[in-house]
Amino acid sequence: MFAFMETPPILPLQASEFARQYDLLFWYTMAVTMTGGAVVYALLIYCCFRFAKRSEADRPMRILGSTKLELIWTVIPLFFFLSFFVWGVRVWDYAINPPKEASDREYFAVGKQWMWKVQDPEGLRHINELTVKVDTPMKMTGTSEDVIHDFGIPAFRSKFDVVPGRYTAAWYIPRFTDKAKGGIETHHLFCDQYCGQGHSQMVGKVHVLSAENYENWQAGIFRSTDKKKPVDGSPAWQGRILFHKLQCNGCHFNQQVGDPSPKAPSLEMIAGTVREMADGKRFTADDQYIYNAIRNPSMHIRTGWQAIMPAFHIGLATENDLYNLTQYIKSLRNGDLPYRTDKSPAPIGGAPKSSQGTAPAPATKEGGK
Amino acid sequence: MTTDNATVPETSYGPVAHHFNNMGQQHATVRLGMWLFLVTEILFFGAAFVAYTAYRIWYPKDFEAGSAALNAGIASVNTFLLLISSLTVTLAIRCAYVGNRKGLIRNLILTTLLGTVFLGLKAREYQLDYVEGLIPGNVALTKEAAENVLRARADNPNLVVNNFNENLKVVLKHNGFQGVPGKDYDPSRVQLFFMFYYGITGLHVLHMVIGLGLLSWQIVLAMMGFFDFKSRYIYVETLSLYWHFVDMVWMFVLPLLYLCGPHTFGQAVEQFKLAIGLGSGSGH
């Protein structure tokens, strides 16, 4: 279907402080050059009509030149060109000199064929996604693992090559445009320096969040991306595959579809919350808690639930698997849990034999009693 | 209207090419053409030296270390060989100018010989580097190359086949270079120096080979009596311009590559004797 049936954009959004400064320069240059071009075009068209040959009797004038005129159209353009230069240097100077608060809030981007690995100041890593807080100065430092890439955000009018073996940087103050809705606005992130086959695949999204949305996003409550499930090779994604393989969703399934008999607590949005134990203890659901809950479930039994979950010892889940599972569980948002295994068979390769024994189905009967 | 060059009995100087009006114009044009070509050569080697200098500024110590691993002896001798060849080719012009065919042929042959000896020594130098395993990068050695290294190993058990960094340490130690690898110099940076060493000397050798080809061609022409027309000394002169330029390039290659590291005169002599097989061979 033709995407341009919707009205196409004419001008890029002004989503950063720099974009506003930049566009002033751009439109100044545009105005001057348009005027200059218009003058040339006007002269050309005038001459072409006024002096077009009409009869054999026409005789041309004999003009060899005029130093005065030439001086005029040497000096005047030069003056404007230099004005471009001066203004350009001022914009450039702004672009390369971040204020202190920007330098203090440093994001880090690693380009590799063909993805961007972005780490925010809190240390969270994302693939092809940059999530920033609006009106907050920030600095973006970049480098490359292989070839030269270019970290470009048109809406910010910002762009810089990331070079292997070196650090290069830019800085922004993200702003909302009038198109922003719901405290979030999303822009394109491009790789502008040709980097091989997947060059045009090396694109991402930049999410500008309002301060409060940003807090929630960090807390894991707010989803900046409309992607239903992570499919980017991140640990969480691996964890999701394991979650199906190990049939975890046999018990920890999605309860929003009104399944009558939940056999295990939902795992959605537990990260960082305080969990009540049957023995009265209270735990914050951090990585360690989730780790223990899988390796050795009997350590913590939540109030209102039976100890029916088998322990996933090292033979069933390596440390790496555990890490991935933990990441996945932490990433779970409302409605992210998969449905019951019998309702939705494991999508990746089905349930392996080894995990059959761990299928909690038989245990649930006793649990039910 | 061309009264002034009517006085020149051009026929005695040999024919003028069809598209020139007189011999003077032809000579001026040929000279200009050669000089224009030499300008491109200046830019050619200039660019290589620019790249060299950039890294020399970044890694002075590493480049000195690299230079210390080179054979200054052969380089010094080669310098004089080229100088003498410059002399002989200049004498050749004179001979052509005064119409001395024997002298012309003799001088041209001398120049060719000197150039060939230069290349021979250069080849020996490369071969020694090869035996010492100073090949940067991960180039797999051929069978006989590996055998060479093994033979060299008999004297020097520390040489490792195709491991630049290790071999470099051995060679530098043998050359008495004071400097701790990793601290004073970084072997992998020295690889960079060696890329330039092979690159620049290789380009220079290429120019020598072309020059020798042209020289031998002119020897044949001289034997056929092509230069018996006095005016044709211009072609010898044009070739000499090229040859002098190659010499000039070497004048800068010598300090930039060979002499930038710590070398001593005795060491150079030792290296040269080794190269031509008179050396004690200690350490090789």
Add this chain to the structure above:
Amino acid sequence: MTTPTNSSERHADEFLSHTVPPTSTTLTVFAALVGLAMLALLIGFSELGPIKVLASLGCATVQACVLGYFFMELKQADKLTWLVVASGFFFTGIQFVFTLTDYLTRHLGVL
């Protein structure tokens, strides 16, 4: 009457005016060159430290100038030839200056 701008007439006498110097001159120049080469090697084998590079390069420059002026006949070359040679070195110099400026100033004012 001839037009001075006629290339052929302008160069008509060049063939006669342009001479090849006698062997004696050549030998003198050669001696000088050998001396300079020895000087260059002397500097190269000495312990001058950082100045060594500049010294030996300076020596090489003098050597090249002598070679060019006498052996390569710049002595009797016309203005045009000088201009050609000069432009060659000038633009190499341009490349040196700008490229090396980058390497010497790149660390300044980095974000």
Add this chain to the structure above:
Amino acid sequence: MTATETQTETIRVATTTPGPLDYTPQMVPPPEPTDAEDATRKNYLNYDYSLFGWLFTLDHKRIALMYLAAVSVFFLFGAIAAGLIRTNLITPTGAILELDQYNKAFTAHGTIMLFLFLIPVIPGVLGNFLIPLMVGAKDMAFPKLNLASFYVWFFGALFFVYQLLVGGLDTGWTLYPPYSSKYSHTNVLYAGLGIFITGFSSILTAINIIATVHKMRCPGMTWGRLPLFVWAMYATSIIQLLGTPVLAVTVVMLAIERLFGVGIFDPSIGGDPLLFQHMFWFYSHPAVYIMILPGMGVINEVLTCFSRKNIFGYKAVAWSSVGIALVGFLVWGHHMFLAGQGYYLSMVFALLTMLVAVPSAIKVFNWTATLYGGVITFSAPMIFALGFILLFTVGGLTGLFLGTLGSDIHLHDTYFVIAHFHYTMVGGMMFAWQAGLHFWWPKITGRLYSDFWSRLAAIVMLVGFALTFLPQFVVGYLGMPRRYPNYPPEFQIYNVLSTAAAYVQGLGYAMPIFYLTASLFFGKKAGNNPYRATGLEWQTNSPPEPHNFPETPTVYFQPYEYGVKDGLSVVEKLNSGTKSDGAQTKTVGATSDH
């Protein structure tokens, strides 16, 4: 020489000028051959029909025709690649090509169009054909070198063709390491070899042209009387001479790096990828002037002839060419503003970039002023020339956005850049090439082509081209990166428009093939000087003799003396102390040779 000498000469000749002309040729034109004479006359085409006589000819005119044939074929290749690119961009996900196919397509388009079309086309064809004619010489200074440079170039071109056949190249024509040295699995080495060899050829051509202009000028052909096309070619040759060797070394280093796995631009051993960019752009920025200056030269000839005017400000136009050539070497860093070069160096380069823009502006204004007060006829070459000015103005002005430090940040590597340099390279050089080809076609072949079809083709090309690249300015400012086979869907409409216009443009390029070929068989005899032009090349027979002129010509007048009844009135003007007299004698007196 003093002005009075010139005047006395001019008087002597002017009185012998045959018949009343409404223009003053630079030399006394020989009488036109009658049809009978023309039938038996030996010209450079018919004096020898043997294959050997063509392949090993030393005649600059025949070599020019060999260039013409080869260059046209390579242009076809490049155009096909362009067609693939544009077609692929119709849909956001790529209509016809896989990702790597697309990369190979745009690389082929770039390399072929630059190294095998834009750089050799005007120096190789028009330069070779016209410079000896224009300076009144029998041939180039070094005919053998001239032939050699063609075969060297062709040999190098074969490497490009070969690497296309064995799988192509996907690095883009800029060949940036480390991608080209380590990561690309395509034929970088063959392409590098091709670049090296073709570069060697353009060096030889440059040497030949400079030597010819300096040493081969006929009596009376002062520097002040050289046609401006010769000045432009002279400036171009200076650039080729000084720039190409650097590219050669750069390619050699790249080859070393790729062959031996460890190299000079390799960060892992402390190398610096930017060094390649420095050395590459030291050649490749001046190279864009190699591609545009000859075009500017052609425009001078065509504009003056079809507006029947002296060029406005001969000296300004002539020296601006040389100025562009020299200052063009000081601005390469503006390709590297965002590549991580020193910030302060970037500022220096930005300043110099603003300076190099001035000579181009001067030229455009002088061309416009040249039209003023003329008698303009809109035949095909003129339409092409006017199109050149229209398009080159846009191209040049948009270049200012990219040369300015601040505004380059956003536009760098977007379609804005693509549109900019296509407006200069295609809108400039391609249109100048068409103008020149159409202008001198009667001299080259001795035949006239169809007036109607040629004008139509000119207009189709003009409209098609302008519409192809205008949308790309918009989509570039929106941020669409170059070299993207897939792009966000909201950019689709601009790409569809661009592609549609590109097909029109392609149609325009196809048309000359037919009517020019037809003119060879059905065209009217052109006669020596169908446009009543003043240049030496128009005074000799067409097609010219093997050695160009019946006897060595003597030049008495400036070029572009269109504006006078006949030679006599020039002399009156020269003798009377009018204002133009001052200008005149000043120009004529400019005989300083360097």
